[in-house]
Amino acid sequence: MKGNLTAEQYVESLLEQDAMLNKVKEGIREQGMPEISIAPGYGKLLTLLVKMNGAKRVLEIGALGGYSGICLARGLSDDGRLISLELKQEYADVAYRHLTEAGLGDKVSYRIGEALDSLVQLGEEGQRFDVFFIDADKGNYPNYLEWAIKLANPGAIIVGDNTLMHGRSMDPREKGNAVTQMRLFNEKMTGDPRLEGVILPAYDGLAIARVR
Ligand code: DHB
Ligand code: MG
Numbered sequence: 003m004k005g006n007l008t009a010e011q012y013v014e015s016l017l018e019q020d021a022m023l024n025k026v027k028e029g030i031r032e033q034g035m036p037e038i039s040i041a042p043g044y045g046k047l048l049t050l051l052v053k054m055n056g057a058k059r060v061l062e063i064g065a066l067g068g069y070s071g072i073c074l075a076r077g078l079s080d081d082g083r084l085i086s087l088e089l090k091q092e093y094a095d096v097a098y099r100h101l102t103e104a105g106l107g108d109k110v111s112y113r114i115g116e117a118l119d120s121l122v123q124l125g126e127e128g129q130r131f132d133v134f135f136i137d138a139d140k141g142n143y144p145n146y147l148e149w150a151i152k153l154a155n156p157g158a159i160i161v162g163d164n165t166l167m168h169g170r171s172m173d174p175r176e177k178g179n180a181v182t183q184m185r186l187f188n189e190k191m192t193g194d195p196r197l198e199g200v201i202l203p204a205y206d207g208l209a210i211a212r213v214r
Contacts, residue, residue, distance in 0.1 A: 010043075017043060020042060023042065025103070026067055026100045029096060030069070035093065039066060039067065045070060046073070048070060050077065051210070057159075059129070059130065059131045060083070060132065061084075061124070062087065063117050063135070063146050064087070064117070064138030065087070065112060066088075066093055066097065066137075067096050068096065068097030068104075071106075071110060072106060074135060075104075075110055083109055084110045085124070086111070086113070087113050088114055090114070098112060117139075118145060130155045131150075132157075132159070133158065134150040135163070136163065140184050141179050141180045141183045142183070143184055144186045144187050147190055151196055154213040157213065160197070161209065162208075163205075164206045165206070166206050166207030167180070167184055187209070196213065197211040197212065198214060199211025
């Protein structure tokens with residue numbers, strides 16, 4: 003129906019335009035990177051979750067162009083830090099440039115390569131985190147979740163993007179590995195005894211859990 007907004011368009015229209023985040027989206031487009039950054043309202047939620055949890059240490063799995071990284075880092079206090087895992091050096095370079103432009107470059111460090119390798123390394127270093135944001139290769143979500151639980155301080159918040167996979171997660175005809183792994187992730191986020199979690203069917207499915 004012409005003139006009618008979807009629920010998402012309506013709530014996004016209430017948010018003030020964010021010049022920095024618009025610039026990040028433009029930079030991602032110019033670089034020919036996938037235009038799959040999270041929505042503005044989703045980014046705002048990440049900032050709020052970091053603030054509400056008083057998080058000092060945040061781990062992001064999947065940096066892309068730095069959109070979610072900026073949103074996470076904005077929630078940190080002066081002594082807070084973000085570690086961002088990214089497969090591709092060129093994506094991490096773009097993300098770092100964007101965080102620097104946002105005045106947040108001194109808050110972030112990137113670890114390049116397979117996230118599972120970086121997670122092993124973080125574990126060996128004894129690193130612990132208060133907020134996790136999982137937004138990378140979907141077939142590894144359950145593995146990333148296990149690592150997040152391992153590296154979590156008590157009360158840590160774990161967030162996962164794309165848990166509905168554009169509707170594929172609830173389509174029984176879909177039997178591929180990524181969807182199957184995402185279903186497992188969703189079951190753990192909502193039912194694992196180590197977590198208290200929920201999935202919001204907004205955007206592309208937004209899972210939030212707290213580590214007990
Ligand atoms: C897609 C969207 C995402 O947010 C993501 O992390 C990966 C893929 C997509 O729309 O294909
Ligand atoms: Mg995503």
